[in-house]
Amino acid sequence: MPKRNDIQKILVIGAGPIIIGQACEFDYSGTQACKVLKSEGYTVVLVNSNPATIMTDPETAHRTYVEPVTAETVAAILAKERPDALLPTLGGQTGLNTTVELNRMGVLDAYNVELIGADLDVIRKAEDRGLFHQAMARIGLEMARSSIATDMEEARAAAADIGFPVIIRPAFTLGGTGGGVAYNPEELETIAASGLEASIIGQIQVEASILGWKEFELEVMRDKKDNVVIVCSIENLDPMGVHTGDSITVAPVQTLTDRQYQRMRDAAMAVMREIGVETGGSNVQFAVNPRDGRMLVVEMNPRVSRSSALASKATGFPIAKIAALLAVGYTLDEIPNDITGRTMAAFEPALDYCVVKIPRFAFEKFP
Template sequence: MPRRTDLKTIMIIGSGPIVIGQGCEFDYSGTQACKALREEGYRIVLINSNPATIMTDPQMADRTYIEPITPEAVAKVLEIEQSEGLALLPTMGGQTGLNVAVAVADAGVLERFGVEMIGATREVIHRAEDRTEFKRICLSIGLDVPASGIGHTMDESRRIAAEVGLPVCIRPAYTLGGTGGGFAFNIEEFEEIASRGLRASPVSEILIEQSVLGWKEYELEVMRDKADNVVIVCSIENIDPMGVHTGDSITVAPAQTLTDKEYQRMRDAALAIIRAIGVETGGSNIQFAVDPETGRMIVVEMNPRVSRSSALASKATGFPIAKIAAKLAVGYTLDELANDITEKTPACFEPTIDYVVTKIPRWTFEKFPEADETLTTQMKSVGEASSRQSSSIVRALSAAEMPVVIPVAASTVTVKAVP
C-alpha cells in the first residue's frame, strides 16, 4: 500500500535533555525519523528542549520548537500548528515523548485539534505500559510471567508483598531507565523502594513481582506493519543477569547462549505479544528472562517505541529501525521498503549477522562521589560504547575508556587496548 496522502504535517516529540537513562540514542532515532519523513514530502514539526542535538539542526525539520517537553508546551504547539492532516509521532522520543503524548491524549488535546497519533495509538501504549493490562494480555496468550501485583498506595503494596513473598522486584509504571525501582530483600528495603517508586511513577503505580534475580536476560527487537508482516531485527543477550538494568549491563548481539529451540520459542512469544498488544506501525523492544537451572522463560516487559536497544540493534545489523518505523507509521509495509544494506532485498527479510557486537556501558561515578555505585534495576550509566570487530569485548572496553585487566600466570597486568 502507498504512503498516506491524507497526512500533511507530522509533529515529532524529541526526548529533551540528555539525562541518565535517556541519552543520545534518541537523538539518533529522532534524526533518522525526521530525514525519512521529509524524504516522503511531509512537513515536519519538531519539539525538543535540547538545542545541542543533531535533531534540532535547522535542516532536520521544517519548524523546530525549542520548548520544554511538557503536556502544556506540546498542547500549545499543536494549537499553533493545527491544520488538516496533522499527526503526532510519539515513539521517537523515548519514555519522555511517550508519557507526554499520553498526557496530551488523555487531556483531550488531540481530539480538540483533530490530531491523529501515529506509530502507536493511545490504546496500544496503555496495553504495553500499564503493568496490569500487560500481564493480563501475556497470560491470555499462554505466556509465563512472574507472580506479581499492582500497588497504588503503601498499604496496598504491603499486602501484595506479603502475598508474593520477599525478595521482590519493584517496577514503577511509566518511568525512564528504571527510575524509582529496585530489589527489596527485607521489609526495610521494601518500604524505602516502594515509597520511592510510587513517587516516581506519574500515575502512582508500581509492579511488585517475584524476584528473578540471577536469571539470564534477553531482548528482541521486533517490527510489525499493518499487513501483519513481523520481523525480528535482532536478539540481544545481557552478560549481566537479571537484577542489573539493561542500560548498565554488558550486552552482546546476537544472543550467544540460547539453543535454537529456546530462540524459536522466544521468537514465537515475541510475535504473539506484538500482535496481542496491537502495535501495527513500528518497532518494539520485548524483554525476557530465562531460568538457567530449569529453562523456564518469562516475559519481563515491553516498550512500544524505539528504545535504547533499538540504536544498538540498528548499528549491529545495519537495519535502520527508526527510519523503517517512521515509514511504517505513514502507511508503508515492510515488503515495500528496501533494505539499506543489500539494496536488493526488502525490509521484511530478517537480518542475519556473522559477527558479534558488544556494548559496554560507561559510568562516571567519579563525578558523583556520593552516589551508590551498586548496579540495580535503576540505570546509572551515562553512555555506552560498542564494537563489532574480533575481540569485540576488549575493543568495546577500550572505546569506553575502561582499562582491560588480563591475568598472566600468578600476576595481573592492566593494559589499555588499542582501538
C-alpha cells in the first residue's frame, strides 16, 4: 500500500524529561521518526517537555512545542494546530497514557484527530493487565497465575490466595514504576499502594513469583498485510526479578534450542495478531523455566521501548523509522532496507555476531 495522502499534518508526542520510568532511549526513536515523516512530505508538529534532546532541535520537526507532556497541554496544541493524525507510540508510556486521557476527555473526537501507529483498542488490550490476560487465554498462551486488583482489599486477598512472594505489576506504567516483589504482607502494603497510585486506571496485577526464570524479549513488527518480522531476539543475563531495562542483555538469544526459539517466535506473532498491532513495532517478553523449558508470556508493549533502541543498534534495522512509515500506510515489503540497499524491510535481520548491553547506573546523580 502506498503512503496515505488523506493526512497532511501529524502531531508526534515526545517522551518528556529523562527521569527513571519515563524517557529512556525514546529521543533516539522519536528523532528517527520525525525526520522520516518530514521526508515523506508530512507536516510534523512535536510536543516534548525536554529541551535537551535532539528531537527538539529546530530541524527535526516543522513546529516544536517545549511544553509539559500532559493531556491538558496536548489538548491545547491540538486545538491550535488541528493535525489530521496523532502518533503516540514514540513517546513511550507517557505518549500512550496521554493519548488514553485525551480520548477520555473527548478531545480526539472533538477535533477529529485520528490515531496512527496504535489505536485505543490496541493500547487498552496491551496495557490493561486484565484484558491482556484474557487475550492470551483466547490464543492458548500461558501466563503466570495472577489476579487483578483495583484496591488494597483485593490486593491482600489475591496475595493470600496465590501465596508469597508475589510480583506487583501496575497497568499503564513504564520501567517497573510502582511495581516490585512483595515477600510478606508488610511489603505488599507498601508496593501495592505504590502500584495503585502509579497506574492511571488504578489497577495492579498480583502475580505468582517466577523469580529465577530466564527472561527473553522479541522485537516484532507487523503491517496491514499481516507481514510479521522478528527484528531481534534478546536474552537477559539476569533472571526474572531484575527489570529488563536494568539487566545485562545479549542479542541474539544464547540458551534456547531452535525448537524453543521457533515456539517463542510463533507465540510472539500470535500475540501481535490477537492484540491487533498492525502498523508498527512491539516488544513481547517471555519467561522460561530453566528446569523444564515451560514458557510463559510476561507482557507486551505496543510501542517503541528501551529494547527497541538496543535492537536497532544491534541489527541496523531502524525500528522507529520503519514504525513511522508503517503508521502512514506503507507495508514492510515496500520499505527498503537501509543496510543492504537491495532487500526490503520484510526480510528479517540475521546476526552472525553478538551484542551485549551493560547498564550504567549513574550513582553520582542518584546516590
